[in-house]
Amino acid sequence: MKRRILPGFRLTLGYSVIYLTLIVLIPFVALTARAFNGTWAHVWGVVTSHRLIVSYQLSFGTALVASLINGVFGFITAWVLTRYRFPGRRVIDSLIDLPFALPTAVAGIALTALYAPNGWVGAPLAKLGIAVAFNRLGILIALVFIGFPFVVRTLQPVLAALTNDVEEAAALLGASRFQTFRRVIFPAALPALITGITLSFGRAVGEYGSVVFISGNIPFKTEITPLLIIAKLEQYDYQGAAGIGLVMLLASFLILAFVNAIQWWNTRRFNSSSL
Amino acid sequence: MKKIAAVLALLASIGLASGAELLNVSYDPTRELYTEYNAAFAKYWKSKTGQDVTVNQSHGGSGKQARSVLDGLEADVVTLALAYDIDALAEKKLLPDDWQKAFPENSSPYTSTIVFLVRKGNPKGIKDWDDLAKPGIAVITPNPKTSGGARWNYLGAWAYAEQKLNKDEAKVKDFIGKIYKNAPVLDSGARGATTTFVQRGLGDVLIAWENEAYLALKEFGPEKFEIVTPSISILAEPPVAVVDVVAKRHKTEDLAKAYLNYLYSEEGQDIAGKNFYRPRDPKVAAKYASQFGKVSLVTIDDVFGGWKKAQATHFADGGTFDQIYAK
Amino acid sequence: MAGVVPDLTLIRPAVRPAVRPRRATEEGPFIRWTLIVITVLFFAAFLVLPLVTVFVEAFRKGTEYYFKALSDPIAWSAIKLTLVTAAIAVPLNTVFGLAAAWAITRFSFRGRQFLSTLIDLPLWVSPVIGGLIYVLLFGTQSPFSPWLIAHHIKIVYATPGIIIATVFVTFPFVARGLIPLMQNQGVAEEEAALTLGAHGWQVFFRVTIPKIKWGLLYSVILSNARAMGEFGAVSVVSGHIRGLTNTIPLQIEILYNEYSFAAAFALASLLSLLGLATLALKTYIEWRAGGRPS
Numbered sequence: 001m002k003r004r005i006l007p008g009f010r011l012t013l014g015y016s017v018i019y020l021t022l023i024v025l026i027p028f029v030a031l032t033a034r035a036f037n038g039t040w041a042h043v044w045g046v047v048t049s050h051r052l053i054v055s056y057q058l059s060f061g062t063a064l065v066a067s068l069i070n071g072v073f074g075f076i077t078a079w080v081l082t083r084y085r086f087p088g089r090r091v092i093d094s095l096i097d098l099p100f101a102l103p104t105a106v107a108g109i110a111l112t113a114l115y116a117p118n119g120w121v122g123a124p125l126a127k128l129g130i131a132v133a134f135n136r137l138g139i140l141i142a143l144v145f146i147g148f149p150f151v152v153r154t155l156q157p158v159l160a161a162l163t164n165d166v167e168e169a170a171a172l173l174g175a176s177r178f179q180t181f182r183r184v185i186f187p188a189a190l191p192a193l194i195t196g197i198t199l200s201f202g203r204a205v206g207e208y209g210s211v212v213f214i215s216g217n218i219p220f221k222t223e224i225t226p227l228l229i230i231a232k233l234e235q236y237d238y239q240g241a242a243g244i245g246l247v248m249l250l251a252s253f254l255i256l257a258f259v260n261a262i263q264w265w266n267t268r269r270f271n272s273s274s275l
Numbered sequence: 276m277k278k279i280a281a282v283l284a285l286l287a288s289i290g291l292a293s294g295a296e297l298l299n300v301s302y303d304p305t306r307e308l309y310t311e312y313n314a315a316f317a318k319y320w321k322s323k324t325g326q327d328v329t330v331n332q333s334h335g336g337s338g339k340q341a342r343s344v345l346d347g348l349e350a351d352v353v354t355l356a357l358a359y360d361i362d363a364l365a366e367k368k369l370l371p372d373d374w375q376k377a378f379p380e381n382s383s384p385y386t387s388t389i390v391f392l393v394r395k396g397n398p399k400g401i402k403d404w405d406d407l408a409k410p411g412i413a414v415i416t417p418n419p420k421t422s423g424g425a426r427w428n429y430l431g432a433w434a435y436a437e438q439k440l441n442k443d444e445a446k447v448k449d450f451i452g453k454i455y456k457n458a459p460v461l462d463s464g465a466r467g468a469t470t471t472f473v474q475r476g477l478g479d480v481l482i483a484w485e486n487e488a489y490l491a492l493k494e495f496g497p498e499k500f501e502i503v504t505p506s507i508s509i510l511a512e513p514p515v516a517v518v519d520v521v522a523k524r525h526k527t528e529d530l531a532k533a534y535l536n537y538l539y540s541e542e543g544q545d546i547a548g549k550n551f552y553r554p555r556d557p558k559v560a561a562k563y564a565s566q567f568g569k570v571s572l573v574t575i576d577d578v579f580g581g582w583k584k585a586q587a588t589h590f591a592d593g594g595t596f597d598q599i600y601a602k
Numbered sequence: 603m604a605g606v607v608p609d610l611t612l613i614r615p616a617v618r619p620a621v622r623p624r625r626a627t628e629e630g631p632f633i634r635w636t637l638i639v640i641t642v643l644f645f646a647a648f649l650v651l652p653l654v655t656v657f658v659e660a661f662r663k664g665t666e667y668y669f670k671a672l673s674d675p676i677a678w679s680a681i682k683l684t685l686v687t688a689a690i691a692v693p694l695n696t697v698f699g700l701a702a703a704w705a706i707t708r709f710s711f712r713g714r715q716f717l718s719t720l721i722d723l724p725l726w727v728s729p730v731i732g733g734l735i736y737v738l739l740f741g742t743q744s745p746f747s748p749w750l751i752a753h754h755i756k757i758v759y760a761t762p763g764i765i766i767a768t769v770f771v772t773f774p775f776v777a778r779g780l781i782p783l784m785q786n787q788g789v790a791e792e793e794a795a796l797t798l799g800a801h802g803w804q805v806f807f808r809v810t811i812p813k814i815k816w817g818l819l820y821s822v823i824l825s826n827a828r829a830m831g832e833f834g835a836v837s838v839v840s841g842h843i844r845g846l847t848n849t850i851p852l853q854i855e856i857l858y859n860e861y862s863f864a865a866a867f868a869l870a871s872l873l874s875l876l877g878l879a880t881l882a883l884k885t886y887i888e889w890r891a892g893g894r895p896s
Binding site for chain 3: 073191195209
C-alpha cells in the first residue's frame with residue numbers, strides 16, 4: 001500500500017462512487033431485476049436459442065476483428081501523427097474524431113449510400129463480385145469506422161509523452177531502431193493501445209445505429225445481437241430483452257475485467273518507477 | 276445536486292406548455308396522411324369551438340410505438356397498424372377491452388392492402404404471389420419480427436398460398452419459405468424496406484402497403500416503378516383508439532374523440548383517399564376507386580382467426596416464421 | 603521537396619523543442635513515408651469518403667433547398683434540444699471524469715480496478731439497453747411511476763429522459779481519456795507542490811490541470827460530439843414526438859424515412875459541420891497555447 005500524500009481522496013472517490021451509483025448501478029440493478037422477474041427458464045431459453053448464439057458470434061466476432069484492425073491502423077496513425085511532420089498532418093489530426101462527430105445513424109446512411117450495389121464504392125466492388133453492404137463485410141466496415149478514433153486518441157498523448165532520452169539511450173547502447181521500438185516504445189505504449197482496442201471493441205459490440213442500415217438483418221447471417229433485443233421488445237418480451245442485454249453485459253464485463261487486469265500488470269511491470 | 280436542479284428547471288419549462296394539445300402516436304407510413312389531416316382537423320376544430328389545437332405526431336414501427344405508450348409515452352390517441360398492438364394496451368388497462376367498438380367499422384376509418392412494387396416495365400414479369408417464390412427473384416420485405424407491415428405481407432402471402440394449395444400446411448410453409456429465401460435483406464421497418472428497394476436499387480420486387488407503394492410512386496416517379504396488384508391479398512384494417520387513461524389525465528377526452536371521429540367525416544375520408552388509403556365511406560371510396568387495382572381481399576379474422584391467433588402461430592418465437600429460418 | 607537528408611531533418615521539427623533531432627531515434631525515410639501513406643490512405647477511405655458523401659447528398663437538390671431544410675421550425679427545435687442536452691450532459695460528465703481519474707490514478711485502494719472497470723460499463727452496453735434501463739426505471743412499469751405521475755414529472759419520453767440517456771452514454775469518455783494520461787505522468791510534480799506548501803485545490807488547478815489540459819480538452823470534445831450524435835439510447839427514451847422530443851439524429855432518421863433524403867443529409871451536414879468546427883477550435887486553441895502535446 002502506498003501512502004496517501006495527495007489530498008482529495010475522500011472527495012473524489014466519494015463523488016465518483018455516488019455518481020456512478022446513480023447513473024449506472026441503480027439502472028443496472030433494475031435491468032437485472034427485470035430479467036429475473038419471472039421464470040428463469042424463459043430467459044435461459046431466449047438467450048441460448050440458436051439464433052441468439054449465431055448473433056453473439058457475429059456481434060463479438062466482427063467487433064473483435066474490427067478493433068484489431070483499428071489497433072494496427074490506429075497505432076500507425078497515432079505514430080505518424082505524433083512523430084512525423086508532413087503536409088496535411090494537422091488536417092488529418094483534426095479529422096480523426098470525425099466518427100464521433102457524425103451521428104451513428106448518419107454514418108450508417110452515408111456508409112450504406114457508399115457501399116450499396118449502386119454506391120460510389122459499392123458499384124465497382126459489385127462488378128468484382130464483392131458485396132459489402134447487406135453483408136458481414138459491411139458490418140465490419142461500419143464497426144471499423146466508429147471505433148477508429150478510440151485507438152488513435154488514447155495512444156497519441158502517451159506516444160507524445162514518451163521521452164526521447166530512453167530511445168536515445170537504447171540507440172547508444174547499440175539497439176537497432178526496430179529493437180528500440182519493440183523493447184522500449186511498444187511496451188510503454190502497450191497499456192494505452194490495449195485501452196484503445198478495448199474501447200473500440202466495446203463500442204463495436206453494442207453498436208446499433210450505424211449497423212442496422214448496412215447489415216441487411218438476415219436471420220442467422222447478418223443479424224446483430226442489439227437488433228434481437230429490439231425484436232424482443234417489439235414482441236413485448238421485456239424479460240427476454242433484459243436477459244439478452246444482461247448476457248452481452250456479462251460477456252463484455254468479463255473481457256473488460258480481463259483486459260484491465262493485463263493492463264494493471266503491465267503498468268506495474270514497466271512503469272513501476274513512475275507510480 | 277446540480278443535476279437535480281437542472282432537471283427540475285427543465286421540467287418546469289416543459290410543464291408550462293399547456294392549451295389544447297393532442298399527441299397522436301402512429302405507425303410508420305401514416306406520416307403524410309396525418310400531417311395533412313392534423314392541419315384540416317385544427318381548422319375544423321377552430322371553426323367549431325374557437326379553440327386552437329396542436330396535434331403532435333410520433334411515428335415509428337407499430338409495435339415499438341405501442342410499447343412506448345405502454346411505458347409511458349403520453350399518447351391521447353393511437354392510430355396503429357394492427358389491432359394486436361392496441362390489444363396490448365388494453366391488456367395493461369390503458370383502454371377498455373372492447374375498444375374496437377368505440378368507433379364505426381371496427382374502429383378502422385380506412386383500410387389498405389398489400390401490393391407489389393416492381394421496376395418499370397416489370398422486367399421479371401411478376402404478376403402474383405407465386406412469382407415471388409420462383410428462384411432468381413430478389414424479394415424485398417421487412418422483418419415480421421420487428422415490423423407490423425411485414426406481418427401483413429407475410430399473412431397476404433400465406434392467404435394466397437392457402438387457397439392455391441388447398442390448405443396443405445406443409446406445402447404452404449414451403450411456399451412461404453421460398454419467398455423468404457429470396458429476400459436478400461430484411462429491414463427492421465416498412466420504410467427501411469422501401470428505401471432499400473427504391474434508393475439502393477436492391478431487389479426485383481418490394482412487398483409493401485398499398486399506400487406506401489403509391490407514395491413511393493408519387494415521390495420517385497412512375498417512370499421508374501410500377502405497381503402490381505396480386506390476385507388475392509389481405510384486407511389490412513389499421514385501427515384507431517383513444518387512450519382513455521392518458522386522455523382522462525390530460526382532460527382531452529372530448530377532443531380526442533372528436534379527432535378520431537372526424538376521420539370518418541367526408542373531409543377526413545377524402546384526405547385518407549388522397550394519401551392512398553382506401554376510404555370506408557362509399558361515396559368517397561367511389562371517387563378514389565379508379566386509383567386502386569382490383570384484388571380479392573380476405574380478412575385476418577376469416578383466414579387466421581384474428582390477430583392474437585395469427586401472432587401466436589406465425590410470429591411468436593418458434594412460430595412458422597422462425598421455422599423457415601430454422602431449417 | 604528536395605528529398606536529401608538535411609531537408610528532411612528540417613521539415614521534421616523535434617517532438618519536443620528541447621531535444622535535437624537525431625538519426626538514431628528516427629526511422630529511415632522509406633519506412634517513414636510508407637507509414638505516412640498508409641495513414642493517409644486509411645484516413646481517406648474510411649473517414650473522408652463518408653464525410654464527402656454527406657455533403658454531396660445534402661446539396662443534391664441545390665443550395666436553396668439546403669437552407670430551406672435547415673430553417674424548418676421542426677429542424678430548429680431538434681437543434682435546440684440537442685444543444686441543451688449536450689450543454690447539461692457534458693459538464694456533468696467532465697466533473698465526474700476529473701474526480702474519478704484523480705481518485706483512481708492518485709491513490710491505491712481496494713476496489714480501484716473494479717471501479718475503473720465499472721466506469722467503462724456504459725461503453726460496453728448496447729445503447730439500446732442504455733435507453734431501456736431508464737424506461738424500466740422511470741416508465742409506467744416502474745414502482746416510481748405513480749409518484750412521478752402524481753407530481754406531473756415526466757422523465758422518459760421527455761427532455762429529462764433524453765438528457766439522462768445522453769449522460770449515461772457519454773459517461774466514460776472523460777474519465778477514460780484522463781486515466782492513462784494521468785497514470786503516465788505520475789505524481790512527482792503534485793507532491794513537490796505540496797511539499798512547497800500548496801494546498802489541495804492549488805495543486806489541482808495550478809499543477810494537475812495545466813498538465814492534463816490537452817487530454818482533458820480532447821476528452822471533453824469527444825464526449826460532446828458523442829452527446830450530440832447519440833442515436834440508439836436516445837431513440838428508445840425519446841418517443842419521437844416531432845418538434846418536441848426529437849434530437850438532430852432522430853430528426854435525421856425521420857427525414858430519411860420520409861424520403862426527404864436531401865433534408866436528412868442537410869441536417870447531417872450541420873452536425874458534421876458542428877463537429878468540424880469543434881475540431882477546428884481545438885486546433886486553434888492548441889496553436890495559441892504554443893506547444894502541442896502531440
